[in-house]
Amino acid sequence: MNILLTGATGFIGSHLLRALQAQGHQVTACVRDPASAARQFPGPRYITCDFTRDHTVASWRDRLAGVEVIINAVGIIRESGAQTFHALHFAAPRALFLAAAEAGVKKVIQISALGADDQAESRYHLTKRAADDVLAGLGLDCVILRPSIVHGAGAKSSEMFRALAALPFIPVPDDGRQLLQPIHIDDLVRVVLASIAKPEAGCPRIDLVGPEPITFLDMLLQMRRWLGLSRPRVLHVPYALLLPLARIGGFLGNAPITPETAAMLRRGNCAPVQALIERFGINPTGFVQVLDGTPATQADRWHARLYWLRPLLRLSIAFTWIGTAIVSALLYPAADSYALLAQTGIQGIYAPLTLYGAAALDLALGIAVLTRYRLRETVWPQIAVIIGYMLIISWALPEYWLHPFGPLTKNVPLLAAILTMYAMERR
Numbered sequence: 001m002n003i004l005l006t007g008a009t010g011f012i013g014s015h016l017l018r019a020l021q022a023q024g025h026q027v028t029a030c031v032r033d034p035a036s037a038a039r040q041f042p043g044p045r046y047i048t049c050d051f052t053r054d055h056t057v058a059s060w061r062d063r064l065a066g067v068e069v070i071i072n073a074v075g076i077i078r079e080s081g082a083q084t085f086h087a088l089h090f091a092a093p094r095a096l097f098l099a100a101a102e103a104g105v106k107k108v109i110q111i112s113a114l115g116a117d118d119q120a121e122s123r124y125h126l127t128k129r130a131a132d133d134v135l136a137g138l139g140l141d142c143v144i145l146r147p148s149i150v151h152g153a154g155a156k157s158s159e160m161f162r163a164l165a166a167l168p169f170i171p172v173p174d175d176g177r178q179l180l181q182p183i184h185i186d187d188l189v190r191v192v193l194a195s196i197a198k199p200e201a202g203c204p205r206i207d208l209v210g211p212e213p214i215t216f217l218d219m220l221l222q223m224r225r226w227l228g229l230s231r232p233r234v235l236h237v238p239y240a241l242l243l244p245l246a247r248i249g250g251f252l253g254n255a256p257i258t259p260e261t262a263a264m265l266r267r268g269n270c271a272p273v274q275a276l277i278e279r280f281g282i283n284p285t286g287f288v289q290v291l292d293g294t295p296a297t298q299a300d301r302w303h304a305r306l307y308w309l310r311p312l313l314r315l316s317i318a319f320t321w322i323g324t325a326i327v328s329a330l331l332y333p334a335a336d337s338y339a340l341l342a343q344t345g346i347q348g349i350y351a352p353l354t355l356y357g358a359a360a361l362d363l364a365l366g367i368a369v370l371t372r373y374r375l376r377e378t379v380w381p382q383i384a385v386i387i388g389y390m391l392i393i394s395w396a397l398p399e400y401w402l403h404p405f406g407p408l409t410k411n412v413p414l415l416a417a418i419l420t421m422y423a424m425e426r427r
């Protein structure tokens with residue numbers, strides 16, 4: 001079949017892409033950056049789409065020529081800039097679904113989310129439900145799949161939960177008894193594949209869940225056991241404290257918890273599994289069963305432990321640059337700085353130029369690291385500046401190698417830290 005798949009570069013979309021191709025379907029993958037997608041996931045035909053802009057039927061019309069099935073797997077868990085829930089979960093899918101009805105597309109499969117129902121409260125769920133309602137009202141052959149948390153290779157939520165599980169103190173909201181019912185990605189893929197050929201009347205909304213609920217705390221403890229780590233202490237964080245932390249997280253933009261995710265966790269994420277079994281004849285695999293079926297590797301342990309160290313490393317490197325800039329430009333006596341520069345042969349007008357020029361450079365590098373601005377490109381100037389400073393000081397003030405505070409020797413681990421940041425921050 002000719003299938004248009006959106007979100008093909010994402011966790012769920014990339015698993016779907018592989019499975020659809022393996023089944024011999026002709027996939028058109030609709031992505032933001034076709035060149036980079038084609039490098040990572042070769043095979044399908046790529047076209048460009050952007051859910052922050054494609055909000056009109058006209059923007060989808062040409063893309064749907066010859067398309068028989070649409071699978072929409074675009075979504076976000078937190079907003080940032082133009083990436084809003086309204087745009088990605090509602091405005092673009094609405095236009096896509098209306099265009100599908102107009103073009104006579106045979107089937108639409110919408111990946112919604114468990115909780116996008118009448119009790120929905122979060123904007124994540126409300127915008128999903130609004131798009132689901134539009135689709136259901138079009139009289140198309142369609143199915144709305146509402147997965148609980150999806151786990152499996154590449155799942156971002158599982159990566160974060162594993163990182164929580166690897167901490168010496170596992171933090172859980174309140175008593176940690178919030179119920180989840182994770183479904184494995186392979187089961188979700190099987191449902192989507194089965195849906196393609198299964199005519200549906202009335203655009204049913206089907207909850208995709210694992211065989212039984214598991215508490216948030218038990219899920220983390222099982223992950224910790226799987227990682228082969230000793231039993232931890234559990235840190236119960238009152239929800240009243242979690243919420244302000246989540247607000248700060250939401251404000252910072254990249255934090256693992258936001259008010260939306262905190263509210264979703266509190267509400268729980270469970271549903272009867274019977275509909276899935278009866279409709280598709282699929283018995284989903286249990287969470288613990290999946291863990292036990294795939295032993296943890298050293299890479300899993302490293303990833304879990306480095307997860308929180310990654311932002312810490314970047315912030316500490318930014319702190320070093322910005323702190324050095326402030327100290328050298330504002331706090332350290334200028335006369336003493338000039339005396340040091342004189343020992344390297346820099347005097348007169350060149351002394352303040354060098355002092356404040358170097359401070360400005362340090363500050364610029366620090367801000368770039370802090371804001372992740374062109375991080376890959378700014379790694380090499382950072383290394384060049386450090387090596388440059390080290391060479392000049394080694395030549396003019398070699399006694400600093402023997403200084404008990406180690407002003408030069410400490411640059412050696414700093415260089416390694418910058419390279420480590422480069423390796424971890426690279427996409």
Ligand SMILES: NC(=O)c1ccc[n+]([C@@H]2O[C@H](COP(=O)([O-])OP(=O)(O)OC[C@H]3O[C@@H](n4cnc5c(N)ncnc54)[C@H](OP(=O)(O)O)[C@@H]3O)[C@@H](O)[C@H]2O)c1
Pocket residue numbers: 006007008009010011012013031032033049050051052073074075076083088111112113114146147148149150151155157
């Ligand atoms: N994972 C779960 O546990 C889970 C549970 C329930 C429901 N869902 C739903 O399932 C869907 C897929 O989730 P996922 O886990 O696969 O998410 P994901 O890994 O974050 O993937 C999201 C996909 O959306 C694409 N995308 C983001 N912004 C876009 C834009 N402006 N225009 C076009 N494409 C854009 C991304 O493309 P880029 O590569 O260009 O960023 C990526 O392909 C979402 O709707 C999500 O709400 C997921």
